Amino acid sequence: MSEESAIIQIKPEPLPCDTIVYRALLRPxxxxxxxxxxxxxxxxxxxxxxxxxxxxxxxxxxxxSPEICARRFNKCIGVASLHVGKIRDIDLDVIVDQGDxxxxxxxxxxxxxxKQAKRLAHLLAKQSRIILRF
Numbered sequence: 671m672s673e674e675s676a677i678i679q680i681k682p683e684p685l686p687c688d689t690i691v692y693r694a695l696l697r698p699x700x701x702x703x704x705x706x707x708x709x710x711x712x713x714x715x716x717x718x719x720x721x722x723x724x725x726x727x728x729x730x731x732x733x734x735s736p737e738i739c740a741r742r743f744n745k746c747i748g749v750a751s752l753h754v755g756k757i758r759d760i761d762l763d764v765i766v767d768q769g770d771x772x773x774x775x776x777x778x779x780x781x782x783x784x785k786q787a788k789r790l791a792h793l794l795a796k797q798s799r800i801i802l803r804f
Contacts, residue, residue, distance in 0.1 A: 687755030691728035708798035725773030733770035
């Protein structure tokens with residue numbers, strides 16, 4: 671057997687449904703100031719300078735406190751929590767990326783599927799709870 675055929679691809683592990691994850695809220699428009707709740711804007715995939723997002727970044731609560739999650743960014747205005755099982759209820763998934771970092775996957779880009787992107791972003795925002803605010 672050659673070295674190349676001996677390489678094993680490791681598939682990212684999904685998180686258990688009862689896991690809580692944190693979303694760092696990095697922009698003012700990610701919080702609706704009228705309702706004091708997370709805005710849909712926090713859950714749209716973005717095209718970044720360094721490439722395209724593969725998913726929405728979150729941190730695993732049992733491995734990272736809300737304060738640590740927030741300190742990883744120069745400008746963080748808050749942290750929201752989400753329940754992995756409820757994310758799966760809307761046909762998305764959460765997989766471990768590395769360490770305490772995970773990704774909400776299965777979201778389309780607004781450019782490709784505007785109606786579906788809006789619906790899923792709204793459902794994620796609706797189930798989010800702001801647990802830390804600066």
